[in-house]
Amino acid sequence: MSIDATDRRIISATQGGLPLAPEPYAEVARWLGLTEAEVLARLTAMQAAGVIRRIALAPNHYALGLTANGMSVWDVDDTQAETLGAQVGALSFVSHCYLRPRALPDWPYNLFAMIHGHSRAEVEGLRGQIAALLGPACRGQDILYSTRILKKTGLRLTDREG
């Protein structure tokens, strides 16, 4: 799907969040000089195409006690990596899961899974669950904990035409 200038205006208007009003899409439409029907149709099309992954509420996992997280990394047999990666990504405690290229010899890992828990000990236990799931297809593993945030900015779409 290619998104057009109007889609970009809708994205720009809603990437900070939907208004907490009884008719939030009508409100967005008013901001942009569009009709509610057009905003709904465009959001629906973007969601169907995957440009919008979901419209939802994101809990603050720190506020809810999930204060520990680790980037677990796994060296998984390439012939099984896609199948097993999908299973790891479906685990409720894994927020991000990717296949990435190895950087041999320093970096033998091709599957990355961010694990969230209430404590470092819980994260280590959950890591054990992933190891059990991967079984003999996994030839090595590690986990990297963040020790400092050096920079954090939101990924915001720059306003541009077309």
Added chain:
Amino acid sequence: MRRTPLATGALDATDRAILNALQTGFPLQPHPFAVAGAALGLDEATLIARIAALRDIGAITRFGPFFDAEAMGGAFCLCAMAVPADQFDRVAALVNAHAEVAHNYERSHALNMWFVLACEQPRDIAVVAQAIEAETGLPVLLFPKQKEFFIGFRVQA
């Protein structure tokens, strides 16, 4: 963004039900709060007030559409560097000075600096990585996403 847990008792059962239910999706309909509220036994005004209160206490980071940045035309790449301890702050400053560096974490590994490049065009990734290598004198390893498994994360409230 709040990075500390809420006090015990800050959320009641209704708050938890809202947090659990609306993580998965929100209706694309003219009165979405009425529709979503009906499934929770809440009327439209109550659900709106509850979400506003959850936002105000920092229990919610975002409420609305989640966009796939790549589907909108951007290019992203996870990068890592092994930075000697005595150069760490200098290198962090050089890396962070690039506007394309979206976030950057120190991590517990020989590869101790991990950052994400967010560029307008795919070809810009290599350009920025090479600039960082030239400025720092250190290799930048690129870990582009080959496949993303984006399915299941749920925070049990």
